[in-house]
Each structure stands twice: as structure tokens, then as C-alpha cells.
Amino acid sequence: MKIIVKARVGISNVRDLRADLLTAAYEYIEGKTGTTLILQGCKLSPNRLSEERRLFAMLAPEAAEHVSILVQDENNKIDVASGLLKDGSSQEINNISIRPKRAPGVGRHNVNNILLLNWLDGLGPQTIKSISEASGTSYPTTAAAISILADQDLLNVKKDRSISLKYFPIEQWRQWIASGFEHRKSARFIDRSGQPRPPSSLIKRLQKLGRDDIAISGIEGARFYYPDLDLSGSLRLDLVINGNHGSDLGFVKKIDPALELSNNKFHKADLVIHFLDRPKTHFKQNGELLIADPLECLADLYNMKLDQQADQMLRFLSERKKVVHA
Structure with a gap:
């Protein structure tokens, strides 16, 4: 067994x-x-x-x-x-490695995001067990999160009890992202040399590392899903690493030795690394690079106060999946 x-x-x-x-x-x-x-x-x-x-x-x-x-x-x-x-x-x-305990609310947040990402990807109905495994949450936590969505009449439930989102009202997307991603753990890095490298240079160096657990998020990631994003250049580079806040970030020195960790959230960061603590990443392949899921990218846009651009991307994603209900 x-x-x-x-x-x-x-x-x-x-x-x-x-x-x-x-x-x-x-x-x-x-x-x-x-x-x-x-x-x-x-x-x-x-x-x-x-x-x-x-x-x-x-x-x-x-x-x-x-x-x-x-x-x-x-x-x-x-x-x-x-x-x-x-x-x-x-x-x-x-010899088992113990993972740090998640903050309250992260489990439900993961379940919600997996359901929404499955819907965006057109994966169809999934069992509660498969959703639990993809989100890294217990069966009771998964079932409780699903029950809340069912009460809002947002789910299709099949005879075999597999489920999927019917649709997702765009007016709820922003609230969901803003409230859910407040649990996200991040590490901020500042270039101490006074001459920070542009994000494109950092991306090229990251690409040489060949990591399969790190994806590009933020503005650069958003452009993958929404090519018409109305922004010139990038304010910073955002990355997502599949792990928790105890993950090894030693690779940062390999992409730029001048980058140093900063605990001051008011300082302008040149690199921000977000931790994605769930088994199913929903990373997308883009050539030799990986792109974080669109919800991560949207969260970064809102975090950078790029609300107008984030709202435009939301409408684009919603229209692409729009369903006419009887």
C-alpha cells in the first residue's frame, strides 16, 4: 500500500x-x-x-x-x-524537510486560484481530490472553499461530483486578487551599486541558470498574457519561485551580485521574488523562459499601483472566456 x-x-x-x-x-x-x-x-x-x-x-x-x-x-x-x-x-x-506553517487563509486562496486558473485554461471539471492535490490543501479546507463558491452559484457540479467554475464575474476578480494576495510572502531586493541592471538583463542571466521552479511575473509576465499592455519599460523585475518563504534565494547573487535583500517595503525594489506555496504552479513556457500564472501577474500590477493597466488586463481575460448564460 x-x-x-x-x-x-x-x-x-x-x-x-x-x-x-x-x-x-x-x-x-x-x-x-x-x-x-x-x-x-x-x-x-x-x-x-x-x-x-x-x-x-x-x-x-x-x-x-x-x-x-x-x-x-x-x-x-x-x-x-x-x-x-x-x-x-x-x-x-x-530526513524529511519540514515546511513552515502557512498563514491563515492561504489554503482557501490556493483553492480559489486553482479553480479560476483551471477555468481560464479550459481544463473542465475536476474532482475535489485533484483540486486538493493541486492546491496543496487538506480535503476539508478544499471542500469548505468550494462550498462558499457553490453558495454563490458559481460552480458547475457533475453527477460524479466533479466541479468547475461556471463563470467568474469581473467585478469580483479585483476584490479576489486584492484580498487573496495579501497573504503572499515576498522578498524585496535593492541594487546597492547605484546603477541597477534593467529587468531584461536580469532575465537573460536568469535564463542561463536553467531553473524550472522560477517564473517571470509582474509587467514582463503580464505582457505574455496581454500583449497590448499600455506600459513602456518596466519598473522592476518580479519573479515567482515555487516554494515557501524558507526557500533558498542564493541564485539572486548569480544574476546580479549587487542585489541585496531589503526589509524596508517603502524602498523602491529592483527585484521582487514572490513565493508560490502550492504543488501545481500553472507556469507557462515561453521559449526558454517560464511565465507565472496570470493571477500572479495581475497581483503584481495592482501592487505597483498600475490599477488602470491591471483592469484592462482583467477585462481582456474575462472577455476571452465570456460565456452567455440562459
Whole structure:
């Protein structure tokens, strides 16, 4: 049986633990898949964990036989005294990299964006499980986000329970992007030499690195989706990296040694790197370069106070997908 190993950081309430256990039960029922939950920095007591494990076994006895809960200490070592791990597996588990905990609201934001991007790409109906996997969210979080859209009558639901967006009102796009992308983590870099390289030069240097996890966003990315973008030149270069705010940004020195990280959001940045923390990137190939999804590009335009250009791009994308309803 396939075993999925999931790492969770800083769980402090039973609600989050129960959500993970419920997801594990769904995954077992749908695909006969087992789950090992690794808890790092867990705030729940051993007695509380044991009680939750007992209750889970009562509610879903068959699935519970294939779900393990393991606690990882501050040195990234697993306590194997419980006997939940097979011989020889502890070394593999101990080498797992723990991802930082997401900010509240990021999961729902990812689900919404995946649905909208699927709609823009014409992918058709998708199962809740596939949407959950693409957005990197738990089954309950995915289902809750979908329920909110269903209440607004924005979804097509097929007999097999697969779903897709019917349409997306343009008046909601801007609000969605503005509110959703406030959760996005970014790193800002400033050229300390006094002679910053133009974005086109940085892009050429990035291209030589051959990275498949970094895409161009911002003004340059927006032009890929909306060639009539009414702007001359670029204010800065925006990039999207598939990862979280703990990702290694050492590559920046390779594209320009003069770029230095700045924590002052009021300083004009020459390079801004945004972190895309979901499995499905929706990056587009453009020659030897990758382009971030259009929602990332729109968010950058609004962030740079280019509201008029962003609104024009929104209308363009909406008209391209316009559907006449009965």
C-alpha cells in the first residue's frame, strides 16, 4: 500500500489535527492510501494525542489501521518508542524537510486560484481530490472553499461530483486578487551599486541558470498574457519561485551580485521574488523562459499601483472566456 508522509508544524489545537485525520480517512477510502502524520513543535500533550487517536479509531476503524501519528522533536528526530514505524524506516522519516506553517487563509486562496486558473485554461471539471492535490490543501479546507463558491452559484457540479467554475464575474476578480494576495510572502531586493541592471538583463542571466521552479511575473509576465499592455519599460523585475518563504534565494547573487535583500517595503525594489506555496504552479513556457500564472501577474500590477493597466488586463481575460448564460 502506498504511504503518504505529511509533516505538520506547530499544531496547537485538536481542530487542525482532526482535519488532517479526516483527510487521511478520505484518502484511504478513495485510494486505499495510508498516511503518516509527522508533528513538529506540536502543542498538544501526549495524552491528548492518544485520546484523539483513540477517537479516530472509533469513528473510522478501517482507515485508522493505516494512519500513524508521530512526534518529531526540535532536533528533527522521531520518537519510535511507540513501535509505529517499521524497522529501518526511521532514518528515511528523520530526513524529511519540514515546511513552515502557512498563514491563515492561504489554503482557501490556493483553492480559489486553482479553480479560476483551471477555468481560464479550459481544463473542465475536476474532482475535489485533484483540486486538493493541486492546491496543496487538506480535503476539508478544499471542500469548505468550494462550498462558499457553490453558495454563490458559481460552480458547475457533475453527477460524479466533479466541479468547475461556471463563470467568474469581473467585478469580483479585483476584490479576489486584492484580498487573496495579501497573504503572499515576498522578498524585496535593492541594487546597492547605484546603477541597477534593467529587468531584461536580469532575465537573460536568469535564463542561463536553467531553473524550472522560477517564473517571470509582474509587467514582463503580464505582457505574455496581454500583449497590448499600455506600459513602456518596466519598473522592476518580479519573479515567482515555487516554494515557501524558507526557500533558498542564493541564485539572486548569480544574476546580479549587487542585489541585496531589503526589509524596508517603502524602498523602491529592483527585484521582487514572490513565493508560490502550492504543488501545481500553472507556469507557462515561453521559449526558454517560464511565465507565472496570470493571477500572479495581475497581483503584481495592482501592487505597483498600475490599477488602470491591471483592469484592462482583467477585462481582456474575462472577455476571452465570456460565456452567455440562459
